[in-house]
Amino acid sequence: SQKIEQNSEALNIQEGKTATLTCNYTNYSPAYLQWYRQDPGRGPVFLLLIRENEKEKRKERLKVTFDTTLKQSLFHITASQPADSATYLCALVGGFKTIFGAGTRLFVKA
Amino acid sequence: ETGVTQTPRHLVMGMTNKKSLKCEQHLGHNAMYWYKQSAKKPLELMFVYSLEERVENNSVPSRFSPECPNSSHLFLHLHTLQPEDSALYLCASSQARGGSYEQYFGPGTRLTVT
Numbered sequence: 443s444q445k446i447e448q449n450s451e452a453l454n455i456q457e458g459k460t461a462t463l464t465c466n467y468t469n470y471s472p473a474y475l476q477w478y479r480q481d482p483g484r485g486p487v488f489l490l491l492i493r494e495n496e497k498e499k500r501k502e503r504l505k506v507t508f509d510t511t512l513k514q515s516l517f518h519i520t521a522s523q524p525a526d527s528a529t530y531l532c533a534l535v536g537g538f539k540t541i542f543g544a545g546t547r548l549f550v551k552a
Numbered sequence: 553e554t555g556v557t558q559t560p561r562h563l564v565m566g567m568t569n570k571k572s573l574k575c576e577q578h579l580g581h582n583a584m585y586w587y588k589q590s591a592k593k594p595l596e597l598m599f600v601y602s603l604e605e606r607v608e609n610n611s612v613p614s615r616f617s618p619e620c621p622n623s624s625h626l627f628l629h630l631h632t633l634q635p636e637d638s639a640l641y642l643c644a645s646s647q648a649r650g651g652s653y654e655q656y657f658g659p660g661t662r663l664t665v666t
Contacts, residue, residue, distance in 0.1 A: 485642050485657030535653050538607050542595040
């Protein structure tokens with residue numbers, strides 16, 4: 443069965459540094475990979491998607507890479523701010539069936 | 553505001569009650585989803601409707617019954633639930649078939665079964 447792994451440990455970084463979150467998957471060949479942000483008690487918010495034929499995507503301070511050989515995506519937040527503290531979810535998309543990872547909790551300390 | 557609303561935001565119900573969760577999307581999307589999110593677990597896809605037709609049903613117990621009367625509204629009818637059904641229930645919508653299936657979520661209904 444398909445499996446997605448994200449860092450289960452929370453990631454603590456200092457303000458201004460780059461946060462890097464990892465998403466690994468097995469037994470799947472997704473057409474797209476998406477990243478979402480979720481704050482406590484709220485629904486996830488879509489951030490970025492990357493297609494299977496793309497290596498890298500950027501949006502403001504966010505950067506996503508996608509290595510279909512390694513079956514891995516990296517999500518970077520540059521110049522991190524305390525407001526970036528949240529849980530970040532990766533999701534594999536194959537048509538209507540989207541499979542989410544459990545998420546990585548990020549804490550950015552001022 | 554995400555354009556997807558859910559009511560109620562909080563619900564406490566006994567195991568013998570019947571209740572319904574409501575979701576409405578104002579984004580003009582053609583697909584709607586129900587997810588269950590339990591503590592420290594990934595979102596679990598429950599049901600997907602596209603153009604008011606159910607296209608995914610992920611082995612969900614029959615005590616959960618979805619209804620999609622039109623492309624803007626989605627309901628989840630609940631009856632004889634178990635305590636392990638306590639969770640955050642999230643509704644989402646997306647533009648499918650030609651879109652990238654990016655989903656827009658509502659704020660969720662926090663359900664507690666006593």
